[in-house]
Amino acid sequence: EDQVTQSPEALRLQEGESSSLNCSYTVSGLRGLFWYRQDPGKGPEFLFTLYSAGEEKEKERLKATLTKKESFLHITAPKPEDSATYLCAVQASAGTALIFGKGTTLSVSS
């Protein structure tokens, strides 16, 4: 069964304290892995797409990496405005719908 597991469920950081969020996946043929950011009461905002193991993408303080079994979202020197829920999703070759993890809620305090 295709599955996506995110950890930790919640993460509290001090401003400037770098860390990583994990997304482990089991899918029958990966077409793409996606990271989204969701603020309370809003729809998810697209961050990154990764297609193959070894691929990396960066945007401001965020860097996403991909291996054959998991992806990491690294947050360097986070700021309070980075506080949000980060969702990971995969596109399996068998279906057309994204499979979402339950998300990691990040809180960054100043």
Add this chain to the structure above:
Amino acid sequence: GAVVSQHPSRVICKSGTSVKIECRSLDFQATTMFWYRQFPKQSLMLMATSNEGSKATYEQGVEKDKFLINHASLTLSTLTVTSAHPEDSSFYICSARVAGDSYEQYFGPGTRLTVT
């Protein structure tokens, strides 16, 4: 680019009435659109997948006669909640997939439905 809008952003309706939610891709064509439901502090739950010009595919447990989906054009999909009840109160979010091979999906801002 890749902007998806939803209307309305919030709606309050009385039990037994119907509510229509619109989802539009503003700057791209979307052959496939998706409708999700999200409960507080939970992840997205896929309700249905709609392809332009054809009938929507509903996920198991989603009543297709209650949640009517129409995807009349490459930029517009609508979700109608028929005979709404308080348990239908939720946050409804649509997404649109860019035509092509990228599989990237872009989400709308969501619609908060409250049924009284």
